[in-house]
Amino acid sequence: MNAPCRLLCFPYAGAGGSVYARWQRGLTERGCAVEVVPVRLPGRESRAREPRFTELDALVRALDTELDDVLSHPHLMYGHSMGALVAYALALRRQSRGAPLPRALLLGAHRAPHLPAPHIAEADAPDPELAAALARLGGLPPLLLDHPEWLRALLPVVRDDLRVCADVDSVRPDAVRVPLHLFAGEDDALVRVAEAIAWRRFAGRGFEVRTVPGGHFFLRSHEGAVLDEVAALVRRYDRVMPDADGPRAAVRAWSYR
Template sequence: MFCLPCAGGGASAYARWQERLDAFGARVRVLPVQLPGREDRAGEPRFTDLDALVADLDERLDTAFARPHLLYGHSMGAFVAHALTLARQRRGAPLPRALVLSSHRAPHVRPDRILDPDADDEALATSLAELGGIPWELARRPRFRAAYMPLVRDDLRLCSGWVEPADVEPLHVPLHLFTGVDDHLVPLPKMAAWRAHGARGSELRTMPGGHFFVRAHEDELLRAVAALTTRYGSAVPAV
């Protein structure tokens, strides 16, 4: 299962997933995807264009994607996962057995300005802290904001686009959707709108918590993900 991070995040967000999924009986290998410009790839230029990032990921992961797999993305990661799967569908490449997506508006839903990439560092950090993305203690530190907000801002711009409803091209994979019941950034209707993108059906599950329920209620999410790996187990062998 390949895992894509949220805006401002990196592969370390999934550091505990293999251990926890093993504990829940999942038979799957967790493969966090590290994007450029963060953590151990901090020295590489960041992408701010979605199509360019998708082309890079498609090429870099093409061999790995030839094996049966699931693709998970949280927030920005969900948006990127959809775009990557759509690009591969259009060129006839192997697709994931299912997409597991959490906490991002469907691609035909226009973004709001709760997290505004054009806001100054202090305002953007405040909005992110209100959503639970960073601790308030860090949000109040000017040096932290100066170092971290440019990454967040670039990522927000990366996933700021949308398609017209008439141009929706459904994916030929099942969609498994998760959203926090108290998520003010991506309320339930914006997550339910993903159903228009699932030609093989979709399932939507609400979780306790807000936009970052994946942290506060990680085990509950991973129990559900473990069940999905069992459902698709004949196609997603352990490595």
């Protein structure tokens, strides 16, 4: 019996792999034979003692080495916000050196890479300003604003991740030879649907856009809706490998209601 396809999940800025803690169960309940692999970045969770990266290219090079064995197995990638940028840059790097590519890239809440990087706040902004910006976007529970000791642990991670996001120019945008599936929040004030559709120029093997309820962090606020859509894609790519020429590129946009 063939081993299940793997789904590597890349977190957004300030987060760790634990944001995908419910995905294995959720996708299994939706009939998917997939192994969810939350990617744990240095400087957080079980890797808290390791130095964090502040440059996108350096992070991607490290991940390419660390994950090479995992990525030799049939896989998909999902990345949210910063994670979408990291997943795309990693796929580009692997493409450039002839390494195995994902069956498809699933990218949420990030503008196309030729557009200016989404701006949440300056990496060096004062703690209250940075925390307030995150809270407005839904990326920080309001409860944390009343606990400065918790913020002191979280905000240094956010700052370094914002530096990674701002380093988007270190990766030259190019078409990646896999299907791209974009996820856009209906109420995302940071990444508009049109900015997600702009990824079309970098799709070498087909292209779709899905709109889902919620703002920039729809991954948290509407996890069930996201998992329904991801499950459909996992089943699609578990059944059929994209052919050599890939499907004809097309824009399909619809809303989950």
